[in-house]
Amino acid sequence: AQKITQTQPGMFVQEKEAVTLDCTYDTSDQSYGLFWYKQPSSGEMIFLIYQGSYDEQNATEGRYSLNFQKARKSTNLVISASQLGDSAMYFCASNSGYSTLTFGKGTMLLVSP
Amino acid sequence: DAMVIQNPRYQVTQFGKPVTLSCSQTLNHNVMYWYQQKSSQAPKLLFHYYDKDFNNEADTPDNFQSRRPNTSFCFLDIRSPGLGDAAMYLCATSRDRTTNEKLFFGSGTQLSVL
Numbered sequence: 001a002q003k004i005t006q007t008q009p010g011m012f013v014q015e016k017e018a019v020t021l022d023c024t025y026d027t028s029d030q031s032y033g034l035f036w037y038k039q040p041s042s043g044e045m046i047f048l049i050y051q052g053s054y055d056e057q058n059a060t061e062g063r064y065s066l067n068f069q070k071a072r073k074s075t076n077l078v079i080s081a082s083q084l085g086d087s088a089m090y091f092c093a094s095n096s097g098y099s100t101l102t103f104g105k106g107t108m109l110l111v112s113p
Numbered sequence: 114d115a116m117v118i119q120n121p122r123y124q125v126t127q128f129g130k131p132v133t134l135s136c137s138q139t140l141n142h143n144v145m146y147w148y149q150q151k152s153s154q155a156p157k158l159l160f161h162y163y164d165k166d167f168n169n170e171a172d173t174p175d176n177f178q179s180r181r182p183n184t185s186f187c188f189l190d191i192r193s194p195g196l197g198d199a200a201m202y203l204c205a206t207s208r209d210r211t212t213n214e215k216l217f218f219g220s221g222t223q224l225s226v227l
Binding site: 037045047103105106 | 158161205211214216217220221
């Protein structure tokens with residue numbers, strides 16, 4: 001079974017600064033997927049970025065990038081040039097084989113002007 | 114736009130009174146999921162359908178049931194809601210269950226139990 005650990009309950013960042021949200025995972029599978037979702041106060045889960053276990057390069061999507069360290073089993077999300085609209089809950093998640101997506105407990109990000 | 118739609122956005126029910134939450138999708142995805150998310154917690158998978166094949170999580174209470182009459186619709190039935198069932202219920206879809214398939218979520222239904 002997958003286990004996802006997000007050790008930061010909350011993070012603060014100033015507008016236009018970069019922020020890193022931590023995530024570690026625990027799996028014995030060789031093939032797995034790693035996902036980050038954003039959940040604003042409205043409740044909808046919004047997909048941000050994906051990293052496959054066999055991907056050699058770190059994933060990037062606009063202002064979002066992953067610092068994927070396979071040996072350490074970590075996949076930290078980096079948000080560059082933070083915006084006020086980035087304030088939300090951020091969830092790291094993983095699946096493997098035909099197992100369904102397992103989520104971490106999330107990190108609440110607050111962006112201040 | 115293709116999407117996952119959940120109705121209603123807010124649902125209030127009485128203790129012990131059966132309630133049904135609905136989800137529809139225009140993505141034509143094979144897999145539909147129901148997650149329960151309590152305040153400040155991670156979403157917890159209740160069950161999912163792979164096409165017509167129902168897959169229940171081992172720790173999902175018997176009080177929770179689901180129906181998928183066709184590809185587009187999926188329902189969550191709570192037979193006798195308790196106070197502990199108050200939560201956000203999220204419906205999600207994916208094309209398949211392989212590791213690179215992202216989930217598309219609806220906006221959720223916030224259930225209150227009085």
